[in-house]
Amino acid sequence: MHTKFPTHCALAALLALLCACGGGSSIGSDEFLPTRPDGSSTGGFDALMAVSAEAPGGHCPAGGSRIDAGLDLDRDGSLSSNEVGSTQYVCNGLAGSAGGAGLNALARLRDEPAGAHCAAGGKAIDVGQDRNADGVLNADEADSTGYLCNASAGTDGANGSPGAGGANGANGLNTLLASLDEPPGAHCPYGGRRIDTGVDLDSDGALGATEVDATSYLCNGAPGASFGWITLTDATQPVLAQAHTGYLATSDAGQIVVRLPAQPSVGDVVRVSGIGTGGWRIEQNDGQAVYTAPLGGVAGRHWTLRNAPAQRVQDVASSANGRILATAHYDASVYRSTDGGITWSQIRASRGLPDFDGCAMVSSADGRKLAVASSIGVFTWTEGDPDWTLSLPGGAKAIGASADARTLVILDFNGDLHLSFDGGSGWASPVSFGAMGPASIACSSDCRAIVVAASGSPIWQSPDYGQTWQATGPTRWWTDVASSADGQRLVATAHMGGGIYGSFDGGAQWSLLRSQPQAFAAAMSADGRKLMALGRDRHDVSIDGAATWTSLTFDFQGYPQLAWSADGSRAIVGSEQGTYTSIASTTPGPAGSISGQQFDAITLQYVGNGMFNVLSHEGSLKTE
Structure with missing residues (x-):
């Protein structure tokens, strides 16, 4: 603490x-x-x-x-x-x-x-x-x-000619x-x-x-507000917390309930520490929630429809911190947000990007670079550029990128795989896979390890920047694939009776992790411990490397696309209905809570807009 x-x-x-x-x-x-x-x-x-x-x-x-x-x-x-x-x-x-x-x-x-x-x-x-x-x-x-x-005193130098005696100073x-x-x-x-x-x-x-x-x-600096502790013994009535106050839950008979301040000011701090065996629970007021990323929480518990362009979304991309987002739409427009989806601006092109049908998009980890694979070619853009750059002419159906977006991996409509190691300025000789259906590409952070998953095909894997390839995994109607930063942990989704598949050895072997009808999109944290698979009206989340799963219900409609932050605490989904964002938090309002047992503790600080942040915590806390 x-x-x-x-x-x-x-x-x-x-x-x-x-x-x-x-x-x-x-x-x-x-x-x-x-x-x-x-x-x-x-x-x-x-x-x-x-x-x-x-x-x-x-x-x-x-x-x-x-x-x-x-x-x-x-x-x-x-x-x-x-x-x-x-x-x-x-x-x-x-x-x-x-x-x-x-x-x-x-x-x-x-x-x-x-x-x-x-x-x-x-x-x-x-x-x-x-x-x-x-x-x-x-x-x-x-x-x-x-x-x-x-x-x-300095070292004596060589004697010079005697000078006239001066007056004493x-x-x-x-x-x-x-x-x-x-x-x-x-x-x-x-x-x-x-x-x-x-x-x-x-x-x-x-x-x-x-x-x-x-x-x-x-x-001397200004004296701060004093911080005191209050001992709570009555587990029958909730206590309304006061700012800059700690509460000791000492009851052995039942759970102590502390409700967050109803009208907190930014900077207000509340602490709760479990002393008795009855434990404790923190409740919220209307419009309040707690950001749970410090507790290992992941996005996906609740979603916000953003005031973004209403056009149907073809694909989405996210920076590593989840705060810089991009959406590509069927009308050949691309929009970008630098505040986690609150406000949006269009990346305009003087000539436009016509015919985006079947496009895919990736972002660099810092969110400053975008690359789009479309039916007329591959386009790249860097923050500050006045226009998009046509990097590779010809139709492309899938794209992957390294964290710095210097390495790009493209699968074109003919089934040829193209690699660029300079951000799209030059391209190596392509590798032909033959005719393939809709596909998805995932890379390790440096794109040394590359995985290609296409409908009606096995999964193809390369451990050496695309120099050699091996077909692994079963043949399914693959819809998406995602990778950990080191390329050793992978998750893929399959449509039409498929489900969620995973590999934890760099793609050599695959197994069914969880059945999910109509699985369309997949995401994985950089460490490979947090996973999300998206369906039309259900999404499954795991925070322990696929050992256990939680199913959440939300109807995104159509064929939703998903992008995640590196730690899984922020997510963006694009669908036919619009753009949704989610952050790791408790359920907003009175339905949300955090609870702990004896010896568990937490310190919360109000940061504005109804949101509390976790400054410190002890023990395995439960969030709802």
């Missing part, structure tokens, strides 16, 4: 400064030491530091302080721009996420003796959290240390830093630390008020 911790923007900014901006490096080296005309070194110079305000921008999104450091080469007691050898930034914290009261951030400046960090000694700057709240940064509280080093002054408590106010709404820097003009070793040259602030 996740535990929510306080956010300390101020400390995070300072730690980022020391880690990302060079806080662990030393300032000062031999290259800063000028030499006399005779080549001998003049000796080291004092290290100075200057702090100035940093406006919000690339270095500090919320503003902060810029700390310049270097050697006082001209011994004038101030750090000039040409003397700056290192620049770091102390950034103001952004508003922290909800959490408990945080710890104050402290900084401490101390002398650093000559040694591994500073060859000639210098200053060490420690930063960390005041974990014991005593207002002092102790040695064991320092989380990061930066160093401001004095210059080391004035003694240099030290730079000091003071860290003080800053109460809540205009500079820090929730308090923090004030950092004063300046030159020790009176050489007394303390930074007086008149010696302060610059001031910056290291502010």
Whole structure:
């Protein structure tokens, strides 16, 4: 289970400064030491530091302080721009996420003796959290240390001609830093630390008020909402959950019921943990559901008819994450959605794509490339292209593609198989299978393993990019075939008294997994553990590699086509009635629920539009 911790923007900014901006490096080296005309070194110079305000921008999104450091080469007691050898930034914290009261951030400046960090000694700057709240940064509280080093004497050079003696220079002054408590106010709404820097003009070793040259602030983050736990013992009445509250189901007599908040705000969190043997159940309100992909859920429990073009759909395609979708229609149009099917736009072609009868479509894993096999040829399109590209003239009935869509596999109307390894720009000599009925092609992620399933034929399989082929499996009226990413697990559907067939050895042997009349489409997750087979009014789903199945009823009408995300959590179906999408979730509304037993637990967060997401969970939970 996740535990929510306080956010300390101020400390995070300072730690980022020391880690990302060079806080662990030393300032000062031999290259800063000028030499006399005779080549001998003049000796080291004092290290100075200057702090100035940093406006919000690339270095500090919320503003902060810029700390310049270097050697006082001209011994004038101030750090000039040409003397700056290192620049770091102390950034103001952004508003922290909800959490408990945080710890104050402290900084401490101390002398650093000559040694591994500073060859000639210098200053060490420690930063960390005041974990014991005593207002002092102790040695064991320092989380990061930066160093401001004095210059080391350089190697003597060859003697030169004696020069005229110069006047003795004035003694240099030290730079000091003071860290003080800053109460809540205009500079820090929730308090923090004030950092004063300046030159020790009176050489007394303390930074007086008149010696302060610059001031910056290291502010605490906003305190988060508190999160409490409530013990539930009564299993006879459901409890309406409150935001940012956890519930301990302690009953041994019955199941504790917790109902989600009726009007949650985005970000609200609810937790339930099973203590008693009676277990627990989370119920939903109208319009609410829980996204169950983190629980291993798959799409297909319920479907949404999208506001997509109403034309009959010939084929569908999906990106690996299931959020970029495409539909090909009988009227030679192709539509695309980049938000999971909520909105759609047409991929227009200046010359159009006439006669799409019998077309098939594939997408790259990132959803940026499409390829369509139609009765007049194979067309390709990449996001940003103004038009489709005719890649292979001539009628084609089936198409498969690698994850990057660089490898394309085409079966044409004559039964010849064509392969391209450059996205359709060039094609290898075709392999002839002879006359074949309607067909489907599936590939491993790299298309090393290829499977072709055609009506009235056995299944053909190649393990070597199409160089050799072997007929495997029974002869059936095959309608679709799908593959895992490695090509070792396959599922195929057969029409007219067929069913759902599977192979778990790369296609060498096939077996009937489940009877399903009028099976039209198949899908498989990348790991081969989740499967779906689509019929006209029923679809079967397995989440354990075909060991068990669940039958769901939905009338898609006609000859539906199916595409799935790589994890099976999102699906798209195209049919004569239109376009449907589904995501892995509980049944929307009061009929949906999640339940667990003793020692099972779950944390849910509201993400908007009636949907809750699973942040963490323990045990084998049941979803409905």
